Amino acid sequence: MSRQVSILGAGLVGSLLSVILKKKGHEVTLYERRPDMRTASGYAGRSINLAMSARGWKGLELAGLREDLEAIAIPMYGRQLHMPDGSQAYQSYSKNNEAIYSVSRGELNKRLMTLAEQNGVSIKFEHKCSNVDVANNKLNFSLPDGSTQAVQADLLFGADGAFSALRQSYTHMDKVNCSQNYLEYGYKELNIPAGKDGEMMMEKNALHIWPRGNYMMIALPNTDNTFTCTMFMPFEGPNSFEKLKTEAEVKAFFDEKFGDAVPLMPTLIEDFFTNPTSSLITTHIMPWHYKDKSALIGDAAHAIVPFYGQGMNAGFEDCTILSGLMDVHGEDWTTILNEYERKRKPNGDAVAALALQNFVEMRDKVGDTAFLERKKIEKELGKRYPDQFVSVYEMVSFSHTPYNTAIQCIQAQDSLLHAIMKEGDFFKNVEDGRFTAKLDTYITEYHNAVQQLDFA
Amino acid sequence: MSRQVSILGAGLVGSLLSVILKKKGHEVTLYERRPDMRTASGYAGRSINLAMSARGWKGLELAGLREDLEAIAIPMYGRQLHMPDGSQAYQSYSKNNEAIYSVSRGELNKRLMTLAEQNGVSIKFEHKCSNVDVANNKLNFSLPDGSTQAVQADLLFGADGAFSALRQSYTHMDKVNCSQNYLEYGYKELNIPAGKDGEMMMEKNALHIWPRGNYMMIALPNTDNTFTCTMFMPFEGPNSFEKLKTEAEVKAFFDEKFGDAVPLMPTLIEDFFTNPTSSLITTHIMPWHYKDKSALIGDAAHAIVPFYGQGMNAGFEDCTILSGLMDVHGEDWTTILNEYERKRKPNGDAVAALALQNFVEMRDKVGDTAFLERKKIEKELGKRYPDQFVSVYEMVSFSHTPYNTAIQCIQAQDSLLHAIMKEGDFFKNVEDGRFTAKLDTYITEYHNAVQQLDFA
Incomplete structure (x- = not known):
């Protein structure tokens, strides 16, 4: 028995979910508070470039959109680090030449909406949900003409972001x-x-980072050979947005801190004072569903900060898991939504924590010699012990290992790498049979410590 | 320059605050969503009996209501413990025969409202605040006839409880x-x-507790010689509300677990199925104020669980602190509200944590012999070293030491008592000069560890 599904939010996750549900035979209506971004002028939308990785691609595959999107995705094989002294360093993400992909959020969203409509999903734009009567599954919308509209939902998903009306x-x-x-x-x-001459001004296939301790700038490549930069900085304090009030202050700050980037940024001052300073939120909620009637998904269930590039990837993985549960439990929506919450809530909490932790890594640690050395050792360990050791970064970005498992490996990997690095130069040591025998023992200990975790 | 003050909520804290502000020369209007409890029939209101202690009395003193209330307050000098085997034990709260006081929430609230009106405060009942336009300080009320009313506030306080509209x-x-x-x-x-014959069926001047591990019952005396009991129990699990669905189940459970109380509870079954099962919430929020326009106070700022008997006491202390800041800073409301938040927010967080911790103490530890012994030792230490040692319980209930200081003393007191009790029978040991010399050292160490904290 198919259901009438209402989805709040025609963003990335809502649009993908609509396609998945429609393909399984349900009737689906998407309600989106904004005008249609494919036709509306002056659409800005959310801005931080997306870094699509394994979990995101898997969700797109389910919707049959992977190939289509690969054409507009730029692989980034590693981090290009821009140091304060003007020097640069490169750190690859993977031992196997895997990449994360720079994708335009707007372009991806438009394609997902069009795909949804092609599959028979109805999208109602400019429907702002003001609140939901959860027990009765009644939606209240306010429309652009000031009128209100009540809709009785059958099965409801809130894919309406960090400030979700359903949440x-x-x-x-x-x-x-x-x-x-x-x-x-x-x-x-x-x-x-x-x-x-239309050429790219920096290395194309990398995520550029200017790590500066407690603040940073990053840049991701776009298909039109531009880069979108994002400055992350405290609102208040010594190096902060509140200290950058005048053109002279901004110019002096960038000249001093991002000297190699300034010549590439002819509209820096204009951009700085035109573009908004936005804030970053993490949300938690429990439960994620109400009986067999409604559930939260994506940012609505777990809004996270962008520093692991996992926000959209986590939301798409919610869709993948939900899709798998529908395959197993058929039309038993009480079980589907119970299991969805039971399986995904710990992973939502974990990816939120990982994202906060990675901010420290990106803005501070990546500039550190010992950290770069550690990353190289991790990759070598992954090559030497492919069945026993995968770095947490690779688990998160290049595997489907639950986030909650990845985060539980951090401490064991910290201990392992600490022990290995205490012995001196790793790449010299591994020439020595006594060291590699010891290394076998370390790795076995690590593997024993984590193998009871759920890697499936 | 006096201000026009609007207060949301004519509960205990809102009513007290209104009197304090009126006495300082401001015009005050209280908006209360319920009908007037002094005249409305069938008023139930919130129920857990209040345990008034030092901080609460100080607030009442500011309003000039202390003597009036002492007449209806029943001192409880300690805990009367009802053990599973039917035996009883008594544990006094204070080394100085101090008490906490059982007070009827409804009676206290009525008197505070009347006092407010006598002082010239206007109370508007059945004004339910639906939301506040915080930036513009505009209040939107819905009235019983279905109409709405907008009010422009000058200075606004949200004293409207855990589900505060302002919060x-x-x-x-x-x-x-x-x-x-x-x-x-x-x-x-x-x-x-x-x-x-109208007589009390248990010891009057005690807070009765039936500690049962992960659940408990308590009873507080009323002026009409009745006791109000409260059962605290998990919603789900082995001993839980979900397991008590039939009269037979309730009867069997109480007979087995609260055998000595059952003969005193002739309406047990009726009460159990008539009275609601209510939930318990802890809330945090930051900031507590908006510019010089509005602030949260009492449960609206820090809703806590009732296990330390500090909810109302903490709210009244908010009023005391605010009153003191008005005395110092005159009409500089930006400073008053900034300082109020800076001083009180850490204490709101601390009392919330203390309340959660005390639940474990009440329902579980108080039945433990070692715990009772420790409490006796703490009192003896307080007598022997009055300038150096005050137990955390006494700090919270019988002093005006900031909650945030009290909570920071817990670990040091745990270490101190652990060291002392490891030496064997304290009350025998203190006869020995070598032990008391050692004790002097322990106490000096403890005192050094905590003396840099803010006890003022």
């Missing part, structure tokens, strides 16, 4: 736990245009 | 962090009536 309505119910936490950092987008 | 409106602003967490326990009120 908000859940929080008013008894025994619903929730939190929202803003980072004391803001972000601002800036641009590096193509050169005068 | 809710704050959470929609950028950079507001918040959380709500329900305990997996519910509570239900039950009754012990007076005897057939």
Whole structure:
């Protein structure tokens, strides 16, 4: 028996979910608060470039959209580090030449919407959900003409982002736990245009980072040979947005801190004062569903900060898991939504924690010699012991290992690498049979410590 | 320059605050969503009996209501423990015969409202605040006839409890962090009536506890010689509300677990199925104020669980602190509200944590011989070293030491008592000069460890 599905939010996750549900035979209507971004002028939308990795691709595969998207995705095989002294360093992400992919959020969203409509999903734009009567599954919308509209939902998904109306309505119910936490950092987008002959001004196949301790700038490549830069900086304090009020202050700051980038940023001052300074939020909520009637998915269930590039990937993986549960449990939606929450909630918590931790890595540790050395050793360990050791970064970005498993490996990997690095130069040591015998023991100990975890 | 003050909520904290502000020359209007409890029939309101202690009394003193209330307050000098085997034990709260006081929440609230009106405060009942436009300080009320009313506030306080409309409106602003967490326990009120000659059926001047590990019952005395009992129990699990669905199940459970209380509870079955099972919430939010326009106070700022008997006491202390800041800073409300948040937020967090910790103490540890011994030793230490040692319980209940200081003393007191008790029978040991010399050292070490904290 198919259901009438209502989805709040025609963003990335809502659009993907609509296609998956439609392909399984359900009737699906998407409700989107904004106008159609494919036709509306002046659409800005959310901005941080996406880094698509394994979990994202898998979701796209389910929707049959992988090949289509590969054409507009730029592989980034590693981090190109821009040091304060003007020197650069490169750190590859994977031992197997795997990449994360720079994708335009807007372009991806438009294609997913079109695919949804091609599959028979109805999208209702400019439908702003003001609140949901959760017990009765009734949606209240406000429309552009000021009128309101009530809709009786059958099966409802809230894919409406960090400030989800469904999430908000859940929080008013008894025994619903929730939190929202803003980072004391803001972000601002800036641009590096193509050169005068249309050429790219930096290495194309890398994620560029200017690590500066407690703040940083990153840049991701676009298909039009531009780069989108994002500055992450505290709102207040010594190096902060509040200290950059005048053109002279901004110019002096960038000249001093990002000297190699400034010549590539002709519109720096204009961009800085035109583009907003946005904030970054992490949310938690429990439960994620209400009986067999509704559930939260993507940012609505677990809004996270962008520093692991996993926000969209995690949301698409929610869709993959839900799809798998539908295959197993058929039309038993009580079980499907119970199991979805049971399986995904710990992973939502884990990816939120991983994303916060990775901010410290990106803005601070990546500039550190010992850290770069450790990353090289991790890759060598992965090659030497492919069945026993996978670095946490690779688990998160290049595998489908649950986030909650990856995060539980961190401490064991920290101990392992600490022990190995205490012995001196790894790449010299591994020439020595006594060291490699010891290394076998270390790796076996590590593997024993983590193997009871759920890697499936 | 006096201000026009609007206060949301004519509960205990809102009513007290209104009197304090009025006495300082401000115009005050209280908006209360419920009808007037002094005239409305069938008013139930919130139920857990109050345990008034030092911080609460100080707030009442500011309002000039202390003497009036002492007449209806019943001192409880300690805990009367009802063990599973039917035996009883008594544990006094203080080394100085200090008490916490059982007070009727409804009676206290009525008197505070009347006092407010006598002082010239206007109370508008049945004004339910639906939301606040925080930036513009505009209040939107819905009235019983279905109409709405907008009110422009000058200075606004949200004293409207755990589900505060002002708090809710704050959470929609950028950079507001918040959380709500329900305990997996519910509570239900039950009754012990007076005897057939109107006499009290248990010790009057004690807080009765039936500690049972992961659940418990408590009873507080009322002025009409009845006791109000409250059962705290998990919603689900082996001993839980979900397991008590039939009269036979309730009867069997109480007969087995609370054998000595059952003969005193003739309406047990009726009460159990008539009275609701309520939930318990802890909330956090930051910030607590918006510019010089509005602030949260009491449960609206820090809803806590009732196990330390500090909810109302903490709210009244908020009023005391605010009153002191008005005395110092005059009409500089930006400074007053900034300082109020800076001083009180850490204490709100601390009392929330203390309340959660004390649940474990009440339901489980108080039945333990070593714990009772420790409490006796703590009192003896307080007598022998009055300038150096005050137990955390006494700090919280009988002093005005900041909660945040009290909670920071816990670990040091745990170490101290652990060291002392490891030496064997304390009350025998203190006869020995070598032990007391050692004790002097322990106490000096403890005192050095905590003396840099803020006890003022």
